[in-house]
Amino acid sequence: LFGDAFLVAPVLWPGSRTRDVRLPEGDWYDYWTGEQHSGPKVLRVDAPMDRIPLFVRAGAIVPTQQDMQFSDQAPVDPLTIDVFSSASSASRLYEDDGVSLDYQHGEYCLRALSQKSDTTLNELVLSTPEGGYRPPKRRLIVRFQGMKRVPSSVSINGTQMPSMQPGESRRGPRVGTGPGSGLSGGESRGAGWIYNAEKRVVTIQCGDTFGEQRISVR
Missing domain, CATH: 2.60.40.1180 (Golgi alpha-mannosidase II)
Incomplete structure (x- = not known):
């Protein structure tokens, strides 16, 4: 978490283009696509070279x-x-x-x-x-x-x-x-x-x- 509103999930391994993201409890928005998700749960998300997976807590x-x-x-x-x-x-x-x-x-x-x-x-x-x-x-x-x-x-x-x-x-x-x-x-x-x-x-x-x-x- 970055503060209480953002969840930033950078890729940690060379060549990876997807990664698993563990969302905490609550409602979250995918910053890039606008999709909404409810946690807690684990998501497999795309992680292209030009975009770091980023989620924003509902209410931000x-x-x-x-x-x-x-x-x-x-x-x-x-x-x-x-x-x-x-x-x-x-x-x-x-x-x-x-x-x-x-x-x-x-x-x-x-x-x-x-x-x-x-x-x-x-x-x-x-x-x-x-x-x-x-x-x-x-x-x-x-x-x-x-x-x-x-x-x-x-x-x-x-x-x-x-x-x-x-x-x-x-x-x-x-x-x-x-x-x-x-x-x-x-x-x-x-x-x-x-x-x-x-x-x-x-x-x-x-x-x-x-x-x-x-x-x-x-």
């Missing part, structure tokens, strides 16, 4: 950023949050300017993240941050993992998001027209949601408002 809320060569190469944009749904869970996201000691004087950005899921609703809530620091304006991408059907609606703070499914006309109002969307004008054309049936992922893109944002998938 995982923020990531774009690849960088060094920590302050560029502002984080977009901030991506993967939600590995469970009945409910919570986490926190801490950020500061990355270069100064101003965080010691309250110049940081600390946000509560919470998710809940049932048969009709998957939801992520980003709280209004604590502290005096705010990152530069950026996009927010939220990916709900393990979604078994196309959503009937996706909303942010009650404002409907448009679908961006290939070959489908956009549904709903422009994202920039409602509270919590974080995008306006031309930026709103890049906002909305899309469903990947193969990986069972709903991806939502909007702006990060640094206020409370309640992202709901039904």
